[in-house]
Amino acid sequence: MAKELKCEILETLIEFPGDGKYHKELNLIKWGDNAPKYDLRGWNEDRSQMSKGITLTKDELIILKNELGGFNL
Numbered sequence: 308m309a310k311e312l313k314c315e316i317l318e319t320l321i322e323f324p325g326d327g328k329y330h331k332e333l334n335l336i337k338w339g340d341n342a343p344k345y346d347l348r349g350w351n352e353d354r355s356q357m358s359k360g361i362t363l364t365k366d367e368l369i370i371l372k373n374e375l376g377g378f379n380l
Contacts (some may be wrong), residue, residue, distance in 0.1 A: 312339050316354075320345075329358050336362070 314336050321333040329349030336346040345368045348360020363371065 314338050317343055325349075329356075338362075 316334045316336055318335040319332055320335065323331040323333075325331070329351055331347065331349050333345065333347050335343050337343045344362040344364060346360055346362045349358035350356070
């Protein structure tokens with residue numbers, strides 16, 4: 308049986324508007340005993356369920372921020 312990994316949301320940086328069961332959030336999260344990472348994924352209203360997402364180190368988030376600055380949307 309798979310062991311459930313506990314997470315602790317340390318800080319919510321961005322909460323995106325949702326349209327359905329989940330809304331996306333960019334959070335600083337501590338997964339188990341690991342160092343905190345930035346995490347982007349969908350959460351339901353009371354955060355009891357989550358979708359698949361991605362985790363980024365601070366350095367990776369800085370690269371993403373810098374790269375997105377050059378996008379013309």
